[in-house]
Amino acid sequence: MNKNDKKSHRNEKGLIDPSKTKTYPVYHETDLLTFCCEKIPKQSRHNVQRIIANHQVAVGGAPVSLFSYRLFPEDEVTISWNRITKHERHDLPIIYEDDDLIAINKPSGLLSTPSDREKGHTAYRLVNDYLTQIDRNARIFIVHRLDEDTSGVLVFAKSFEVREALQNNWQEIVTNRAYYAIVEGSDIPEEGTLKDYLAEDSTFTVYVCKNPSKGKLAITHYKKIASKNGYALLEVHIDTGRKNQIRVQLGNIGHYVIGDDRYGEPSDPLKRLGLHAYELDLTNPLNHKEYKFTAPMPEEFKRFFGFKDAKAIDQAIDKKKRQSFGESREQSSAEPKEASIRRGKKPAFGQQNGRFFYHGEVKHGGHHR
Helix, strand or coil, rough: CCCCCHHHHHCCCCCCHHHHHEEECCCEEEEHHHHHHHHCCCCCHHHHHHHHHHHCCEEEEEECCCCCEEEECCCCEEECCCCCCCCCCCCEEEEEECCEEEEEEEEECEEEECCCCCCCCCCCHHHHHHCCCCCCCCCCEECCCCCCCCEEEEEECHHEEEEEEEECCCHEEEEEEEEEEEEEEEEEECCEEEEEEEEEEECCCCCCCCCCCCCCEEEEEEEEEEECEEEEEEEEECCCCCCCCHHHHHHHHHCCCCCCCCCCCCCCCCCCCCCEEEEEEEECCCCEEEEEECCCHHHHHHHHCCCCHHHHHCCCCCCCHHHHHHHHHHHHHHCCCCCCCEEECCCCCCCCCCCEEEECECCCCCCCC
16 A cells, blocks of 8 residues: 555545445436436335435435436436435635636545545535535536646536537647646756656556557656755646646656655655646637636645745746746747636635635636626
8 A cells, every 4th residue: 555545544424335325327318307217216206206305316426406407418316315415615716607617726635526435525516516505407517637636727517518518629629737746856857748658557557658559648748846855846737638647757757746645655745645737728619718727836835845925936937937838838828818817916715896816816707606
């Protein structure tokens, strides 16, 4: 077992007992009542209605009590013997929200989507609870994922049509995927581009392979921002979105991401994975609206390298950006025409003059539902 593995010691409270639940995949559009009646035919329609009304049915891990709730392909419906607790959400770390999308700054240690046992403590559940307490018919759809221990920008669609449009055109519509990574070894080259073929073994562990027919090409660009006490802070841009890509490729050159509980056994000075998704730029292919979502560098990252304030780290990053990624990179990540997110003044989540902000990032152009 990896010395950094915290999941094996996780509190069992709140985890699903598989013997008391049954999960069914959805393959075509329908409503919740019709779907449940089909899956538990021994129950009368009246009894199925009582089960739904009693919050014993969840979609994507979030309890739903609306009989007419619309289901779409790739949804998962869980029917439980016990009542599933519904929660109110007030302090969701929202980066941006409009009629099509909602983006949050996902904390480290939070699953993006439900697993076999963990249905409640997920980003999907948090966002769903937040939206459905305003509109019972609200829906969210998974567009992409972040690893459980990676923090940063995570985007959900608000309709099936938007989800399909984004996922089916993902490689074409995403213009920038940027991360901060803290790795072991301050002697890592100042910058580099990693091109490897990645494959996955029977334990779902990703590894670098030499055979192009066996693996998928992964391309990662990095630039060293700072170094201290044998560690380096990197700015990372990826051209491909392979599973665990950054962690595997950096580890392959001997510079594992700190706190990694799967690849290598690096030190764990922050008691979390040293990886943060700080920017995602994309265009909605349905209306050609451009988005730039950003999540500020975690405070523990800044403290670790001795930066006294956000301005100091920003200056270091901006200097390295100009040196490393050049004009083409700067142009691709320039402020978009719409949905821009710029730096605010108050380090909190709240509202000021109609603008919503979170940890210093002010949100313009959207609305807070």
